Amino acid sequence: MKTIDLAHRAACAWLVGGLLLAAPVQPTRAADTPAIPVVTASAERRSIARSFEFVGRVEAPERVDVRARVKGVLEEVLFKEGDTIKAGTPLYRIEKSLFEADVKQAQGALERGKAELALAGIQRDRAEELLKRNAGTAVAFDQAVAQEAQAKGATTSAEANLETTKINLGYTDIVAPITGRIGRTVVTKGNIVGPESGVLTSLVSQDPMHVTFPISQRDIMAAKKAGQVDDVKAIKVQIRFSDGTLYNQVGQINFIDVSVDRSTDTVVVRADIANPAGTLIDGQLVKVELQAGAPQERVLVPQAALLADQQGTYLFIVDDGKAAVKRVKTEGAQGADSIVASGLDGGELVIVDGFQSLRPGMAVRATPAPTLRTGG
Structure with a gap:
């Protein structure tokens, strides 16, 4: 009895196993796997130059640091900070009264010098005439010539001093040496300024x-x-x-x-x-x-789409609703885009976000990326 029972069980097991092996294996349907959401952008073909x-x-x-060249009380600031100023435009005005007085004083000194020169010339002519008549001495004539030369020297110095005072008077008006945009002023009306005051403002072309x-x-x-x-x-x-x-x-x-x-x-x-x-x-x-x-015409893709592994650079594209891998070669950047030398023809939907868990052949649900590309 036991022998018949064991044989019966073995026959049943063999029959069940055969039925299992003969039954077809049902493949996993794509509908069973939810589509992965991804963000895409189009691979654009554009005419660009190598950059x-x-x-x-x-x-x-041109950049100029504006300084005061004479010392005095600042009477006026004549510009608005940040404005564009033309060359020759007055920027600051320093009190003029002391410098005008210096000019008048120098003019007076020059007039005295000219009078002394005229007198020295007359005296030289007189000494020369007396010497010719043997009524004067050579020493007197030499002294007259020397006095005339000294008067000429004093007049020349007075002329130079007058010119200097006029120049200093001119420096009381500080003007823009170049055309450009002016910065902020570091001094205001009422302050005493001079060469030791440093930079008053800056002007850049x-x-x-x-x-x-x-x-x-x-x-x-x-x-x-x-x-x-x-x-x-x-x-x-x-x-x-x-x-x-x-x-x-x-x-x-x-x-x-x-x-x-x-x-x-x-x-x-x-x-x-x-x-x-x-x-x-x-x-x-x-x-x-x-x-x-x-x-030249080139294909451009967002730099965010590029990935790399041991074999080189690649990216994911959407092909018939599924993710597919494309191997590419790049040749530099064009703004926020990368220039693709080979691997794409242009027009492909390139995945720029959401590819972290992607595998080739997976179903994807594509959403266009915002238009933020600045490659051109």
């Missing part, structure tokens, strides 16, 4: 402005090659502000330093750029882009 980016600083070509930036020799050669030019001064310069916006004026390189900084192996380069609206401010930190070569 090289550096950090630079805006500098005014506005249009055009300089932009200086360091550049390595390797970058200089690369920019020449990309622009197909022999002289880097022929390459155009553009400025990008800290918020990513591009300045609407194009500059031109006008100076390359004659020596290399040995600590950084860079050369200081300077460009001129127009500033008609006063947008650029002296001392401002900006990004400098050298635009090299004729514009």
Whole structure:
């Protein structure tokens, strides 16, 4: 009986196992896995020029520290702080009365000197005439000549002193030596100012402005090659502000330093750029882009979309509602975008956020990113 029971159980087990093996395995349906929400942006194909980016600083070509050249009581401040001032515009006025008195005194001294010179000339002529008639002596004639020479010297000194007092009187009106924007005044009406007072205010020119930036020799050669030019001064310069916006004026390189900084192996380069609206401010930190070569069509994607692993750079795109991987090669930046040299044709939906847990083939639910790109 036991033998028959064991055989029966074995037969039942074999039958159940066979049924399980024969039953088809049901694959996991895509509908069973919820779509992952992602943020996307379009890979754009645009015509752009090859650019090289550096950090630079805006500098005014002319900067003047305004000082008092004579000492006196400040009667008036004649400008509004922050205004644009033309060359020759009065800025400060110092009390004139003492300097006008000095001019009159010097004029009086000059008149006395001229009178003494005239008298000395008459005396010399008389001494010469007497000497010719043998009625005078050579000593008297020599003394008359010497007195006339002394009178001439005194008159010359009086003329110079008068000129000096007139110059000092002119210095009581402190005028703008250049055209530019004026800063705040450090002195007010009623104070005594003079050469020892230091800087009263500063004046900086506005249009055009300089932009200086360091550049390595390797970058200089690369920019020449990309622009197909022999002289880097022929390459155009553009400025990008800290918020990513591009300045609407194009500059031109006008100076390359004659020596290399040995600590950084860079050369200081300077460009001129127009500033008609006063947008650029002296001392401002900006990004400098050298635009090299004729514009060419390139695919641009947001830099936030790029990922990297041991095989290189890649990104996720949305393909038929699913995530797919695209291997790409990049060739620099264009504002907030990266330039894709190969791997994309343009028009693909690139995932810029939400790819942290993505795997190829996963279903995704795409939402367009806000329009914040400033690559152009």
